[in-house]
Amino acid sequence: DVKVTQSxxxxxxxxxxxxxxxCVQDMDHENMFWYRQDPGLGLRLIYFxxxxxMKEKGDIPEGYSVSREKKERxxxxxxxxxTNQTSMYLCASSLIWIRxxxxxxxxxxxxxFGEGSRLTVL
Amino acid sequence: AQSVSQHNHHVILSxxxxxxxxxxxxxxxxxxxxxxVQYPGQHLQLLLKYFSGDxxxxxxxxxxxxxxxxxxxxxxxxxxxxxxxxxxxxCAVKKxxxxxxxxxxxxxxxxxxxx
Numbered sequence: 001d002v003k004v005t006q007s008x009x010x011x012x013x014x015x016x017x018x019x020x021x022x023c024v025q026d027m028d029h030e031n032m033f034w035y036r037q038d039p040g041l042g043l044r045l046i047y048f049x050x051x052x053x054m055k056e057k058g059d060i061p062e063g064y065s066v067s068r069e070k071k072e073r074x075x076x077x078x079x080x081x082x083t084n085q086t087s088m089y090l091c092a093s094s095l096i097w098i099r100x101x102x103x104x105x106x107x108x109x110x111x112x113f114g115e116g117s118r119l120t121v122l
Numbered sequence: 123a124q125s126v127s128q129h130n131h132h133v134i135l136s137x138x139x140x141x142x143x144x145x146x147x148x149x150x151x152x153x154x155x156x157x158x159v160q161y162p163g164q165h166l167q168l169l170l171k172y173f174s175g176d177x178x179x180x181x182x183x184x185x186x187x188x189x190x191x192x193x194x195x196x197x198x199x200x201x202x203x204x205x206x207x208x209x210x211x212x213c214a215v216k217k218x219x220x221x222x223x224x225x226x227x228x229x230x231x232x233x234x235x236x237x
Contacts, residue, residue: 004165033225040131042212042229058224090166109154109173109216111225113166 003027004114006091012120019078021117023091030095032074033111034058034066037088046089049074081121089117126215128228135203136236143198143231145213154216155196156225157187161209169211172196183207205237 007022025032031050035043035058045058047066055066063085067075074093078085092111129144147153157169170181177189187198196213213228 035227040229042128043214043227045224045226048224056224059226092166109156109171110168111156111158111166111214115165 004091004093004112006089006114006117008117009115010118010120012122013081014122015080015082017081017121019081019119019121021076021078021089021091021119023074023076023114024072025074025091025093025112026072027093027112028071029093029112030071031093032068033092033094034064034074034076035090035092036060037090037116043090046076078119081119083121085119086121087119089119090114091117126213126226126228128211128213128231130231131229132232132234134234134236137205138202139235141198141200141203141207141233143211143213143233145196145198145228147194147196147213147215147226149215149217149226155187155189156214156216157181157185157196157198158212158214158227159209160212166212169198203233203235205235207233208235209233 004025013019033048034046037043044060046060046064047055047058049055049068052068052071065077091114094111125148127146155172158166159169160166169185170179170187172179172189180186185200187196189196211231215226
Protein backbone atom coordinates (compact mmCIF):
# COMPACT_ATOMS: atom_id res chain seq x y z
CA ASP A 1 0.00 0.00 0.00
CA VAL A 2 1.05 3.54 -0.71
CA LYS A 3 1.97 5.36 2.42
CA VAL A 4 2.14 9.12 2.74
CA THR A 5 3.49 10.17 6.09
CA GLN A 6 3.26 13.62 7.56
CA SER A 7 5.73 14.17 10.35
CA UNK A 8 3.51 16.06 12.78
CA UNK A 9 -0.16 15.43 13.44
CA UNK A 10 -0.61 18.43 15.72
CA UNK A 11 1.45 21.59 16.05
CA UNK A 12 0.98 24.76 18.04
CA UNK A 13 3.11 27.73 17.03
CA UNK A 14 3.25 31.43 17.79
CA UNK A 15 2.76 34.25 15.33
CA UNK A 16 5.97 35.01 13.50
CA UNK A 17 7.56 31.60 14.02
CA UNK A 18 8.97 29.64 11.09
CA UNK A 19 7.12 26.36 10.59
CA UNK A 20 8.18 23.28 8.68
CA UNK A 21 5.71 20.60 7.68
CA UNK A 22 7.30 17.46 6.33
CA CYS A 23 5.79 14.86 4.04
CA VAL A 24 7.32 11.60 2.85
CA GLN A 25 5.88 9.07 0.42
CA ASP A 26 7.20 5.58 -0.12
CA MET A 27 5.90 4.71 -3.59
CA ASP A 28 8.32 6.61 -5.85
CA HIS A 29 5.58 9.01 -6.98
CA GLU A 30 6.70 11.92 -9.10
CA ASN A 31 3.92 14.34 -8.17
CA MET A 32 3.39 15.72 -4.70
CA PHE A 33 0.90 18.27 -3.44
CA TRP A 34 0.18 20.42 -0.40
CA TYR A 35 -3.40 21.41 0.39
CA ARG A 36 -5.02 23.15 3.28
CA GLN A 37 -8.45 22.05 4.44
CA ASP A 38 -10.80 24.50 6.11
CA PRO A 39 -14.48 24.02 7.03
CA GLY A 40 -16.75 25.25 4.28
CA LEU A 41 -13.84 25.87 1.92
CA GLY A 42 -12.86 22.31 1.11
CA LEU A 43 -9.31 21.60 -0.02
CA ARG A 44 -7.31 24.42 -1.54
CA LEU A 45 -4.05 23.78 -3.36
CA ILE A 46 -1.04 25.62 -1.98
CA TYR A 47 1.85 24.22 -4.02
CA PHE A 48 2.65 21.14 -6.04
CA UNK A 49 5.74 19.55 -7.45
CA UNK A 50 6.14 17.20 -10.38
CA UNK A 51 9.84 16.51 -10.01
CA UNK A 52 12.76 16.99 -7.68
CA UNK A 53 13.60 20.68 -7.29
CA MET A 54 10.54 21.63 -9.34
CA LYS A 55 7.57 23.46 -7.86
CA GLU A 56 4.43 25.12 -9.08
CA LYS A 57 2.15 27.56 -7.29
CA GLY A 58 -1.34 26.41 -6.55
CA ASP A 59 -4.31 28.61 -5.84
CA ILE A 60 -3.21 30.04 -2.48
CA PRO A 61 0.61 30.15 -2.35
CA GLU A 62 0.92 33.45 -0.48
CA GLY A 63 2.72 33.07 2.83
CA TYR A 64 4.06 29.62 1.96
CA SER A 65 7.06 28.11 0.26
CA VAL A 66 8.05 24.53 -0.49
CA SER A 67 11.13 22.42 -0.92
CA ARG A 68 11.63 19.20 -2.85
CA GLU A 69 15.26 18.12 -2.56
CA LYS A 70 14.49 14.40 -2.79
CA LYS A 71 11.81 12.63 -4.75
CA GLU A 72 10.15 11.13 -1.70
CA ARG A 73 10.06 14.28 0.44
CA UNK A 74 8.05 17.47 0.00
CA UNK A 75 8.22 20.13 2.67
CA UNK A 76 5.88 23.03 3.28
CA UNK A 77 7.38 26.10 4.93
CA UNK A 78 5.62 28.96 6.63
CA UNK A 79 8.32 31.64 6.84
CA UNK A 80 6.43 33.71 9.42
CA UNK A 81 3.31 32.01 10.71
CA UNK A 82 0.14 34.05 11.08
CA THR A 83 -3.14 33.26 12.78
CA ASN A 84 -4.95 32.96 9.44
CA GLN A 85 -2.70 30.01 8.64
CA THR A 86 -4.33 27.97 11.41
CA SER A 87 -5.65 25.02 9.44
CA MET A 88 -5.39 21.34 8.58
CA TYR A 89 -2.61 20.75 6.08
CA LEU A 90 -2.79 17.73 3.79
CA CYS A 91 0.00 16.27 1.74
CA ALA A 92 -0.73 14.01 -1.22
CA SER A 93 1.18 12.19 -3.91
CA SER A 94 0.40 10.69 -7.29
CA LEU A 95 2.06 8.96 -10.19
CA ILE A 96 2.94 11.14 -13.14
CA TRP A 97 0.35 11.13 -15.88
CA ILE A 98 1.31 11.80 -19.47
CA ARG A 99 -1.39 11.68 -22.10
CA UNK A 100 -0.91 9.07 -24.79
CA UNK A 101 1.68 7.05 -22.95
CA UNK A 102 1.73 3.83 -21.06
CA UNK A 103 1.64 5.87 -17.87
CA UNK A 104 -1.79 7.16 -18.81
CA UNK A 105 -3.08 3.63 -19.09
CA UNK A 106 -1.41 2.40 -15.96
CA UNK A 107 -2.08 5.40 -13.82
CA UNK A 108 -5.38 5.52 -12.02
CA UNK A 109 -4.86 9.21 -11.43
CA UNK A 110 -5.49 8.64 -7.77
CA UNK A 111 -4.19 11.02 -5.15
CA UNK A 112 -2.88 9.36 -2.01
CA PHE A 113 -3.23 11.48 1.10
CA GLY A 114 -1.44 11.65 4.40
CA GLU A 115 -3.22 11.82 7.73
CA GLY A 116 -2.91 15.59 7.89
CA SER A 117 -1.13 18.08 10.13
CA ARG A 118 -3.32 20.30 12.24
CA LEU A 119 -1.54 23.60 12.80
CA THR A 120 -2.68 26.16 15.33
CA VAL A 121 -1.01 29.57 15.26
CA LEU A 122 -1.50 31.63 18.41
CA ALA B 123 -13.61 31.72 -12.32
CA GLN B 124 -13.10 28.08 -12.99
CA SER B 125 -14.32 25.99 -10.10
CA VAL B 126 -15.84 22.84 -8.72
CA SER B 127 -19.19 23.33 -6.98
CA GLN B 128 -20.88 21.07 -4.48
CA HIS B 129 -24.38 22.29 -3.82
CA ASN B 130 -25.13 20.52 -0.56
CA HIS B 131 -22.92 21.42 2.37
CA HIS B 132 -24.71 19.30 4.96
CA VAL B 133 -26.98 16.36 4.35
CA ILE B 134 -28.79 14.32 7.00
CA LEU B 135 -30.44 11.04 6.04
CA SER B 136 -31.89 8.05 7.77
CA UNK B 137 -30.47 4.62 7.10
CA UNK B 138 -31.79 3.02 3.90
CA UNK B 139 -32.58 6.40 2.34
CA UNK B 140 -31.24 7.14 -1.11
CA UNK B 141 -28.42 9.60 -1.57
CA UNK B 142 -27.51 12.00 -4.34
CA UNK B 143 -24.77 14.59 -3.93
CA UNK B 144 -24.38 17.19 -6.63
CA UNK B 145 -21.12 18.24 -8.25
CA UNK B 146 -20.67 20.70 -11.09
CA UNK B 147 -17.47 21.96 -12.63
CA UNK B 148 -16.72 24.83 -14.92
CA UNK B 149 -13.62 23.63 -16.75
CA UNK B 150 -13.72 23.09 -20.50
CA UNK B 151 -11.97 20.45 -22.49
CA UNK B 152 -10.96 17.08 -21.21
CA UNK B 153 -11.31 16.56 -17.50
CA UNK B 154 -10.97 13.61 -15.21
CA UNK B 155 -13.40 13.49 -12.31
CA UNK B 156 -13.18 11.99 -8.86
CA UNK B 157 -15.07 11.59 -5.65
CA UNK B 158 -13.07 11.29 -2.45
CA VAL B 159 -14.39 10.43 1.00
CA GLN B 160 -13.07 11.33 4.43
CA TYR B 161 -14.43 9.23 7.28
CA PRO B 162 -14.20 10.75 10.77
CA GLY B 163 -10.60 10.77 11.94
CA GLN B 164 -9.27 9.20 8.75
CA HIS B 165 -7.40 10.42 5.70
CA LEU B 166 -9.04 11.15 2.38
CA GLN B 167 -9.47 8.15 0.12
CA LEU B 168 -10.71 7.56 -3.39
CA LEU B 169 -14.35 6.55 -3.78
CA LEU B 170 -14.54 6.45 -7.57
CA LYS B 171 -13.21 8.10 -10.70
CA TYR B 172 -14.16 8.86 -14.30
CA PHE B 173 -11.56 9.01 -17.07
CA SER B 174 -13.41 8.05 -20.24
CA GLY B 175 -15.91 5.56 -21.63
CA ASP B 176 -19.10 4.60 -19.80
CA UNK B 177 -20.33 7.76 -18.06
CA UNK B 178 -21.82 5.72 -15.23
CA UNK B 179 -19.00 4.65 -12.96
CA UNK B 180 -19.15 2.40 -9.95
CA UNK B 181 -16.97 2.76 -6.92
CA UNK B 182 -16.46 1.15 -3.58
CA UNK B 183 -19.16 0.47 -0.98
CA UNK B 184 -22.04 0.63 -3.46
CA UNK B 185 -21.46 4.19 -4.62
CA UNK B 186 -21.83 5.25 -8.23
CA UNK B 187 -21.59 8.50 -10.16
CA UNK B 188 -22.80 9.69 -13.51
CA UNK B 189 -20.82 12.01 -15.77
CA UNK B 190 -23.12 14.25 -17.83
CA UNK B 191 -20.87 16.25 -20.13
CA UNK B 192 -23.60 18.60 -21.36
CA UNK B 193 -24.40 19.59 -17.79
CA UNK B 194 -20.78 19.66 -16.56
CA UNK B 195 -21.95 17.43 -13.73
CA UNK B 196 -20.67 14.38 -11.88
CA UNK B 197 -23.25 13.54 -9.22
CA UNK B 198 -22.65 10.86 -6.62
CA UNK B 199 -25.40 8.38 -5.77
CA UNK B 200 -26.11 5.48 -3.47
CA UNK B 201 -29.48 3.69 -3.43
CA UNK B 202 -29.47 2.88 0.28
CA UNK B 203 -27.13 4.55 2.76
CA UNK B 204 -25.78 3.02 5.93
CA UNK B 205 -24.74 4.57 9.22
CA UNK B 206 -21.12 3.83 8.26
CA UNK B 207 -21.43 6.20 5.27
CA UNK B 208 -21.31 9.15 7.65
CA UNK B 209 -18.37 11.12 6.28
CA UNK B 210 -17.38 14.16 4.28
CA UNK B 211 -17.45 13.77 0.50
CA UNK B 212 -15.37 15.79 -1.94
CA CYS B 213 -15.72 16.09 -5.67
CA ALA B 214 -12.50 16.81 -7.59
CA VAL B 215 -11.40 17.62 -11.12
CA LYS B 216 -7.98 16.75 -12.50
CA LYS B 217 -6.94 19.39 -14.99
CA UNK B 218 -3.76 20.46 -16.66
CA UNK B 219 -1.18 19.62 -19.28
CA UNK B 220 0.48 16.26 -19.39
CA UNK B 221 2.87 15.73 -16.56
CA UNK B 222 2.03 18.84 -14.57
CA UNK B 223 -1.61 18.46 -13.73
CA UNK B 224 -3.36 19.54 -10.58
CA UNK B 225 -6.50 18.58 -8.75
CA UNK B 226 -9.20 21.10 -7.86
CA UNK B 227 -11.58 20.13 -5.08
CA UNK B 228 -15.08 21.23 -4.23
CA UNK B 229 -15.98 22.56 -0.81
CA UNK B 230 -17.22 19.20 0.42
CA UNK B 231 -20.52 17.77 1.66
CA UNK B 232 -20.89 16.49 5.20
CA UNK B 233 -23.21 13.50 5.28
CA UNK B 234 -24.71 12.31 8.52
CA UNK B 235 -26.65 9.07 8.47
CA UNK B 236 -28.96 8.44 11.39
CA UNK B 237 -29.24 4.88 12.63
